[in-house]
Structures are given as structure tokens and as C-alpha cells.
Amino acid sequence: MAGLTGRMSTIVKAKVSKVLDRAEDPAETLDYSYSKQLELLQNVKKGIADVVTSKKRLQLQEAQMQQQVVKLDTQARQALAANREDLARVALERKQSVQTELQSMDSQIAELEAQQQKLIDSEAAMRAKLEAFRTKKEVIKAQYSAAEAQVRISEAATGVGEQMADVGLAMQRALDKTENMKARAAAVGELEDSGTFEDLTQLGPGKDDLDRQLEAIGAGGAVDDELSKMKAELGTGGGAPPAAIEAASGGAAPAQADATDDDAVEAQPAEAEEQSGSTP
Amino acid sequence: MIVRIFSDGQYRIPDDAQARLHELDIATVNAVDADDQAGFASNYTALIELIHSNGERLADEELEPSDLMLPPADITLEEAREEFTGEGLLPD
Numbered sequence: 617m618a619g620l621t622g623r624m625s626t627i628v629k630a631k632v633s634k635v636l637d638r639a640e641d642p643a644e645t646l647d648y649s650y651s652k653q654l655e656l657l658q659n660v661k662k663g664i665a666d667v668v669t670s671k672k673r674l675q676l677q678e679a680q681m682q683q684q685v686v687k688l689d690t691q692a693r694q695a696l697a698a699n700r701e702d703l704a705r706v707a708l709e710r711k712q713s714v715q716t717e718l719q720s721m722d723s724q725i726a727e728l729e730a731q732q733q734k735l736i737d738s739e740a741a742m743r744a745k746l747e748a749f750r751t752k753k754e755v756i757k758a759q760y761s762a763a764e765a766q767v768r769i770s771e772a773a774t775g776v777g778e779q780m781a782d783v784g785l786a787m788q789r790a791l792d793k794t795e796n797m798k799a800r801a802a803a804v805g806e807l808e809d810s811g812t813f814e815d816l817t818q819l820g821p822g823k824d825d826l827d828r829q830l831e832a833i834g835a836g837g838a839v840d841d842e843l844s845k846m847k848a849e850l851g852t853g854g855g856a857p858p859a860a861i862e863a864a865s866g867g868a869a870p871a872q873a874d875a876t877d878d879d880a881v882e883a884q885p886a887e888a889e890e891q892s893g894s895t896p
Numbered sequence: 897m898i899v900r901i902f903s904d905g906q907y908r909i910p911d912d913a914q915a916r917l918h919e920l921d922i923a924t925v926n927a928v929d930a931d932d933q934a935g936f937a938s939n940y941t942a943l944i945e946l947i948h949s950n951g952e953r954l955a956d957e958e959l960e961p962s963d964l965m966l967p968p969a970d971i972t973l974e975e976a977r978e979e980f981t982g983e984g985l986l987p988d
Contacts, residue, residue: 618926618941619918619921619922619925620919620921620924620925620928620966620967620976620979621899621921621943621964621965621966622964623925623979623980624922624966624967624979625962625963625964625965627979628965636938655901659933741903744956744957748957749959749961751957752957755906774961775958775960775961775962776957776959777960778900778961778962778965778982779959781902782900782902782903785902785903785967785968786902786968787902789968876946886935
């Protein structure tokens with residue numbers, strides 16, 4: 617047969633008979649193969665655990681990006697409130713970029729999850745096959761020590777050998793797959809970490825220009841607030857002491873306070889005039 | 897005839913399904929030779945389906961020697977090609 621099945625059969629049979637023929641004691645060979653396969657199965661399990669870790673790391677990054685979206689949205693609102701449409705636009709543009717990035721992250725994570733589930737399923741199948749191998753191996757060993765017909769033993773061992781090859785290939789592929797998945801997850805993670813999108817998302821602790829400008833707006837507002845408070849204090853406390861005393865002693869405090877504010881405002885130009893008059 | 901699909905199980909195939917099996921097998925290999933991704937996928941899927949629908953699955957613990965062996969159903973074209981070079985797909 618020149619087909620794929622024929623080729624596969626030839627290779628597997630050659631490998632199995634090579635292993636069995638080489639062995640002086642087939643029972644020992646089978647035991648050895650089994651323990652080696654068990655070891656490999658542990659590697660597959662570890663590989664799956666690594667993939668889960670990689671996926672969690674990506675999910676963490678995804679959560680950070682989601683926070684970034686919220687933050688940029690808030691910043692855009694703050695900027696608009698401060699009549700800085702230019703800054704609001706920048707913030708919204710960045711938000712768009714992060715959201716696009718989030719979508720691709722989403723699909724990467726979903727794919728990792730699907731592959732992870734497949735690996736878990738195939739790990740369970742491998743375990744079942746290994747268990748079948750173990751059982752059969754014990755039967756063959758009993759036959760061998762009972763000096764049963766050699767042909768029957770080797771035939772049985774061939775079937776078992778196939779099973780070993782089957783599980784062996786499955787584990788090899790599973791391990792390759794976990795390596796690929798880990799590498800891909802790491803690549804996506806590194807792309808985010810390395811700051812490829814830094815100019816857009818600023819995931820790091822450093823504050824970017826937009827942050828600073830928005831803070832400046834916030835700080836500017838705070839300074840204005842403080843200034844007007846001070847003006848008010850000066851108006852009541854320093855600008856016109858007699859009025860303040862009147863206000864303190866008088867009954868209609870709010871109305872009086874308004875009046876003192878006006879006094880303070882009126883007082884300022886007067887003082888300025890006095891100063892300009894005295895300097896020359 | 898007993899057929900083993902790797903990462904799947906063993907099946908007993910009736911004689912009347914063998915000609916079709918052989919046909920699909922050859923078509924699969926031709927697709928590998930021609931680097932024909934679509935042809936490979938459709939022929940190999942049909943081959944696996946033929947075994948699933950015509951074959952009788954052996955119990956997991958039977959472990960009979962197989963007359964034919966097939967790579968896993970999800971094998972890629974690249975892996976199939978690898979099967980024809982050197983030591984094939986199987987790890988040592």
C-alpha cells in the first residue's frame with residue numbers, strides 16, 4: 617500500500633518490533649515503556665498548567681486595559697467639562713485604540729481557552745489509554761512467565777506496542793501544542809508589556825502628557841477655587857474690617873456677606889489707584 | 897481488517913469498505929504530494945468518517961495488532977508530509 621495509512625503502519629510496526637526485538641525480556645521493556653509514558657504524561661499536565669498560567673497573565677493585562685478604557689473615558693469628560701475639546705479628542709482616540717486592542721486580546725484568550733480544553737480532554741484520553749496498556753501489559757507478563765507460545769506473546773505485545781506508539785505520538789503533539797500556545801501567549805503579553813502600545817495606552821506607572829494636562833486643568837480649577845476663597849476671606853477679614861464687624865454682629869449674615877464681597881471688589885481699584893498715585 | 901486511528905481507537909472494518917478506504921487513502925496522499933490543503937482536508941476527513949461509520953469500535957482494553965494505522969484525525973498537511981520523510985511522525 618502506498619497510502620498514508622500504509623506508510624504509518626510500516627513505520628509504527630518497524631518501531632515496535634525494533635523495541636521488542638532488542639529487548640531480552642519483553643516484560644521489562646513493557647514496564648520501562650510504561651513508566652516512561654507516565655513521565656511524559658506528567659510533562660503534558662505541566663504543559664497544560666503553564667498554558668493556564670499564560671492565559672491568566674493575558675487576562676490580567678486585559679483587565680488593566682479595561683481600566684484604561686474607563687480612565688480615558690473619564691479624562692475625556694473632564695477635558696470637555698474644562699472646555700478642552702482638543703484633549704477630550706486625544707483621550708477618546710486613545711480609548712478607541714485600547715478598545716480595538718482589547719478585542720484582539722479577547723479573541724486570543726478565547727482561543728487559548730478552547731485549545732486548553734482540548735488539551736485537557738486529550739490528556740484524559742491518554743490517561744485512559746495508558747491504563748489499558750498497563751492492564752494488558754500485566755496480562756502479557758503473566759503469559760510470558762508462564763512460557764506460553766512465543767508467537768502469541770509477541771502478537772499481543774505488538775498490539776500493546778501500537779498503543780504505546782499511539783499515546784507517545786499524542787503526548788508529543790500535546791507537548792508541542794502547549795509550547796506553541798505558551799509562546800503565542802507570551803508574544804501577545806510581551807507586545808503589551810514592551811510598550812508597543814505605550815504611546816496609546818500608557819499602561820505603565822508613568823504619567824503621560826494627557827494625564828499631566830488634565831491634572832493641570834484640575835489643578836487650575838483648584839487654584840481658582842482657592843483664589844476666590846481667599847478673596848472672600850480677604851473681603852471679610854482684611855479688606856473692610858468695619859463691615860466684617862458689622863456682619864459678625866448683624867442678624868442677616870448672608871446678605872451682609874454679599875455686601876462685604878462687593879465692598880472688597882470696590883476697594884481693590886481704589887487701592888490700586890492709591891498705589892499708582894504714590895509711585896511717581 | 898483492524899484499523900487504528902491514532903488518538904482515537906481501533907476499528908474492525910468490513911471487507912466491502914476496504915476498496916473505498918484505499919481510494920481515499922491514495923487521494924489523501926496525492927493531495928499531500930500536490931500541496932493541496934483543501935483536497936487533503938476533505939479526503940482525510942472522508943477517510944476517518946468512512947471508518948467511523950463502517951467500522952465497529954474495539955473495546956479500549958482489547959489492543960489487537962492493527963492491519964492499518966492512521967494518523968490522528970486532526971493531522972495537518974505538514975504533519976502528513978512529515979510522515980513520508982525520515983522517521984515519520986512518531987517520537988522515539
